[in-house]
Amino acid sequence: MASSFSDMGDNLDSLICSVCLQIYKEPVALPCGHSFCRVCIEKCWESREEDCVCPNCREVFPQKPKLKKNVAFAYVVENIVNVKKGGAGGTGGTESHCDVCNGEAAKRCVPCEILCCEQHLKPHQQKEHKLVDPGVKMEELRCTQHGKPIQLYCKDDGRLMCLMCMGGQHQDHKVVAVEIAHGELKDVLAAKYPHVSQSMESVASQLQQVQEEEEQTENSSRDAEDRLEEKRRLVCQFVNESVDLMKSEIKKRKMEKLSLLGKQREKLEKHMESLREGKSTMDKAFQELEAVSFLQDSKDLLKRLETMSHFKSMKMTPLPVLDFSKEEKNLDRLITLNKNFLEKIQKGPEEHPEKVDLDQNNLRRLYGRSPSLDPNSAHRHIKISQDLRTATRTCTKSQYPEHPDRFLYDPQVVSCESFSSGCHYWEVDVRSSSCWDIGICLNSMRRIGVESGLGENPESWCLEKHYNKYSAYHNKQKTDLSVPGDPERFGFLLDCEAGELTCFGDSRVLHVFRGNFMDPVKPAIAVYYDDDSVHFVHLVK
Known part of the structure; x- marks a missing residue:
């Protein structure tokens, strides 16, 4: 890798800041697409009292744009700096000094076995001595x-x-000089360098997307919490006002009834006083022994008794009963509603409610994919059709070129597509094969050796049909499956975020694999009998 970076030549121009004319330090990108060192662009804008302007294309930004880190440039610059320091494939990066003057060493002379600074290096260069970096032992x-x-x-x-x-x-x-081997290796690395650069740009783009999604998640979470706090305030306000209103109504009804009861109490007290007076008069009359005196006062006594009889006939006014059951029921409904609401929150949101019934027609419509087979990965006994959808086992070897992705042990092939996020559904037609493995694998799965077969390692998950028996296979662990009939088509639903691979046979769920599918995985096929073939079905969304 060190040789590749050092041989970039003019390509380094793309990593030069147009303000300071140095390799980027903390590269940031403007909305127009141009990048600068963070310090450089901020200094440019500090010196202007008007709108912010791009120093390259002169695009004007009425408001100061938010500076976002250019992940791709930052990653490449970091690698170049590491190479210069000896940290990315370098030879040590330790401090060293010239053996002649004790100054900073620039190179080590191999024949003379000494370290030399730039000044004392010239005689060794003139003699064409072999020179290496000072960190090389x-x-x-x-x-x-x-x-x-x-x-x-x-x-x-x-x-x-x-x-x-x-x-x-x-x-x-076959032996060659190290210089020739070095040159040949540099040519190989140079050929691979564009692919690595493209992969870095792709990964950097995905990293930037993840960072944007993280920022969006933080913002949406913060907004949701603010909304909930406002709802909490409104709910508390509603409850407080409702309770205060009901307490006020209770107090009002209590005062009305107490007022009526007071009036009735006054009437009864007056009636009781009158009765006491009548009883007292009667007691005195009974004590009078003289008949003449008793009869003289009898007329007045009878009038009083007549008045008391009217009080005896007084009827009590019925008073309303204080009943707050209706208000209490309303509060009970609110409490029950809150309990149900809390239970739903504790259970968590339903994941993918649109696919709860796992109806395959909906899966085809929502997540349907039509993978294509990668010829660079095909075993030499696997022939790929022109439309890149059918894999056929052959008894003769195909003349495929050498490729690091090619399977060399088992008759297998993977798709060109890889998945690391979202939901994806595809189907495989197996009518023309009686012995196969079908599933997914990490692209890092080995290509040679006994453990390179699907299901034989931690990097692959598959359904297999061997000797008319079906099983789920992962990391050398088999789970026997009961599969009614002999399905002609199998479906696979990959949910990367949930970490699930659901396998279907004739619209029935046969097995669910669980794992970390956030790393890129590829659909994979193995065909074991000569002239058998397996076909990726073309699904039209």
């Missing part, structure tokens, strides 16, 4: 077996060697 440049300088590279074994190694196990191997 001399023992790294010598053959571990013979202690001689390393001058050769064995392509067959991939080992560095000295001249004495030629007579040993490398005698019939």
Whole structure:
């Protein structure tokens, strides 16, 4: 990687800030697309009292735009800086000093085995001595077996060697000078460099999307909390006002009834006083022994008794009963509503309510995908159709070119597409095959060896049909499945966020795999019998 960055040449111009003419430091992007060092653009805008202007295209921004980190440039610049420091494939990066003047060393002379600064390096350059970075240790440049300088590279074994190694196990191997091997390796890296750069840009773009989504999530969460606080205030206000109003009504009704009761009490007290007076008069009359005196007062006594009889006939006015059951029922309804609301919050939101019934027609419409097979990954006994949808097992080997993604052990192939977010659904037609594995795998799954087969490792999940028996297979663990009949088509629903791969057979859920599917995964197929074929169904959304 160090050689690749050092050979970029003019491509470094794209990483130069147009203000300070240096490699970016904390690159930020403006809405117009141009990037600058954060400090440079802020200094440019500090010196202006008018609107903010892009120094490159002169686009005017009425309001100061929010400066967002240019993730792609920052990542590349960081790697270049690491290479210069010896941190990205470098040779150490430790401090070293010239063995002649104790100044800062620029290179190490291999034949002379000394460190030299720029001034004392010139004689060694004139003699065309081999020079390396000062951090390289001399023992790294010598053959571990013979202690001689390393001058050769064995392509067959991939080992560095000295001249004495030629007579040993490398005698019939393809051996070249280290300079030639170095040049060839640089050519290989140069060929791969555009792909790596494109991948970095893609990953950087996805990182930027994730960062934007994180920011959006923070903002939406904060807004939701503010809205809830306002609702809390309104609910509390409503409850307080409702309780205060009902208490006021209770007090009003209590005062009305107490007033009526007071009036009745006064009447009864007057009646009681009159009765006491009549009883007292009667007691005196009974004590009068003289008949003449008794009869003289009898007329007045009878009048009083007649008046008291009217009080006896007084009827009590019925008073209303204080009943607050209706108000209490309204509060009970509110309390019950709050309890149900809290229970729903504790249960959490329903995930993907549109696919709860897992109806495959809806899945095709909402999440339907039509994967295409990647020829660069196909085993040599797997033939790919021209439309890149059918994989056929053959008895003869196809003349595929060498490729790091090609399966070399099991007759397998993966799709060109990879998924790391969202929901995706695809179907596979197996009518023309009686022994197969179908599922998904990480692109990092090994391509050679016994453990490179689908289901044989932690990086793959699959359904398999072997000897007319079905099973779910992951990391060498099999789960036998009961599959009615012999389905001609199988469906797969991948939910990356939920970490689920749901497998269907004839509209029935056969098995659900669970794992971390946020890393990119690819649909995969293995076909084991000659002339059998498996086909990705074209789903029209």
